[in-house]
Amino acid sequence: MDRNESRVSRIKQAQKESLFFKEISDLLMRIKSDDSRLTRLVLSRVRLSPDKKNLTVFLRTDPADEEDYRQILHVLVLYKPSLRTALARRIAARQTPEILFRYDKQFEKQQRLEAKLEEARLERVRLEQDQ
Numbered sequence: 001m002d003r004n005e006s007r008v009s010r011i012k013q014a015q016k017e018s019l020f021f022k023e024i025s026d027l028l029m030r031i032k033s034d035d036s037r038l039t040r041l042v043l044s045r046v047r048l049s050p051d052k053k054n055l056t057v058f059l060r061t062d063p064a065d066e067e068d069y070r071q072i073l074h075v076l077v078l079y080k081p082s083l084r085t086a087l088a089r090r091i092a093a094r095q096t097p098e099i100l101f102r103y104d105k106q107f108e109k110q111q112r113l114e115a116k117l118e119e120a121r122l123e124r125v126r127l128e129q130d131q
Contacts, residue, residue: 013048020055020097021046023090027083037075040068044104048097055097058104064111069103076101 025043032038044058059076061068080099088096 013050016052017046017048019091020048020087023087024055024057024083027086031079031083035075035079038072041072041076044107052093052095053097054100056100056102058102058106060104060107064108066103066105073101073103 021043024046028038028041028043032041040061040063042060042062044060046058047056048054049056059069061072080101084096084099087099
């Protein structure tokens with residue numbers, strides 16, 4: 001029974017995160033159309049804390065650059081209160097979570113891993129051709 005409840009809890013958590021992702025994405029698109037400083041910003045994922053009090057919004061820039069993100073973050077923070085208010089209006093919940101913005105390093109890690117894999121593949125092809 002406990003294992004089943006845990007599974008249901010994870011499913012509900014994922015559903016809420018998906019809903020928050022959709023709404024944040026829509027809100028960011030609207031903000032980006034009004035403020036050109038945010039056009040390079042890309043929403044990667046969101047994570048809702050288990051107590052549902054914090055919503056971590058993972059963002060990156062296109063092209064991915066953490067320093068560029070830090071500069072854009074100063075602008076994005078100005079929109080935080082209006083984002084939270086809009087979320088409260090759009091999503092029926094007991095409480096609206098506090099929004100925390102974080103740079104998503106996962107994308108850069110993925111790019112580095114893919115580059116290494118491609119490098120290894122090319123090395124293998126080169127070795128096969130030498131034989």
